[in-house]
Amino acid sequence: MIIQSYMLPPKEQFHITENYIASPPALTIFDETGAVWCLGTDMQPGPHGEYAFSVLRNGAPTGAVASRIERRNGKIRVFTVNGWRQWTGRSFA
Amino acid sequence: MARVYSLAGANLTLANQAVTLAFINVGTTTSLEFLRMWASQSSSNNTAQQRVQISTQVSAFPTLTSQTPAKNWTLDPASQIVGGAAGAAGTSGVNASAEGAGAKSIIYPDAFSIVNGWLWVPTPPETLTLNASATSGIGLHFPAAPGSLGNWNGGISFRETA
Numbered sequence: 001m002i003i004q005s006y007m008l009p010p011k012e013q014f015h016i017t018e019n020y021i022a023s024p025p026a027l028t029i030f031d032e033t034g035a036v037w038c039l040g041t042d043m044q045p046g047p048h049g050e051y052a053f054s055v056l057r058n059g060a061p062t063g064a065v066a067s068r069i070e071r072r073n074g075k076i077r078v079f080t081v082n083g084w085r086q087w088t089g090r091s092f093a
Numbered sequence: 094m095a096r097v098y099s100l101a102g103a104n105l106t107l108a109n110q111a112v113t114l115a116f117i118n119v120g121t122t123t124s125l126e127f128l129r130m131w132a133s134q135s136s137s138n139n140t141a142q143q144r145v146q147i148s149t150q151v152s153a154f155p156t157l158t159s160q161t162p163a164k165n166w167t168l169d170p171a172s173q174i175v176g177g178a179a180g181a182a183g184t185s186g187v188n189a190s191a192e193g194a195g196a197k198s199i200i201y202p203d204a205f206s207i208v209n210g211w212l213w214v215p216t217p218p219e220t221l222t223l224n225a226s227a228t229s230g231i232g233l234h235f236p237a238a239p240g241s242l243g244n245w246n247g248g249i250s251f252r253e254t255a
Contacts, residue, residue: 001167002105002165003165004099004101004131004246005101005103005104005246005249006210006246010135013099014138015138015208017209020186021209023212024212024213025203025205025212026205026210026211026212027131027132027210027211028210039099039212041099041129041165041233049216049217050216050217051128051215051216053214072198092140
């Protein structure tokens, strides 16, 4: 998997992404810890016929494969073939 | 997925005008299926809206900084597309300094908040394809200059097909 610069935490800025922002169409999502979340480049079959990709946190795979990442009520959640899964701080459940 | 390549421009300083972030002109032997495009910046924490377009261009192409697509998978052969500054057939580049006189056809216009960036990932039936010998290029284009010109990233991922 190729790692682009946007997948890694930036040096120049720090902000927390607003609630209800989803990727795509947003490229990245920043949480309260400063972690940057995005979709990787390894295309796999996803929910509802969409493409799905590895979910990256600071450029590293989390183990989840999803077509969408969303920040809602301060939580990161992803849309997988098994439905929505929420980040617990260590993994998606 | 094999034979997928990414043309990426990182930390670009854009000209203060409408600008093409990334541009690929299809060659004569291999068709290209476009799977992903993205744009983001890392210089401002202040939200602002930025228009973006996926467009094709014919005849006279942008003047670019030459950039060769990178392999997404290390075992793949090198891309049939090579870096080029003139936007000619079979070449690619980033961060246009001039747009060229060729007509642009807008395929997908959109807008985004610069603090969130922009990612286009079509569902499979919606992918865009440029057939070999199409004498046409595809660009990721900002039709108006962003308020902050520095530290932009943008790119295009594509698959080479027979």
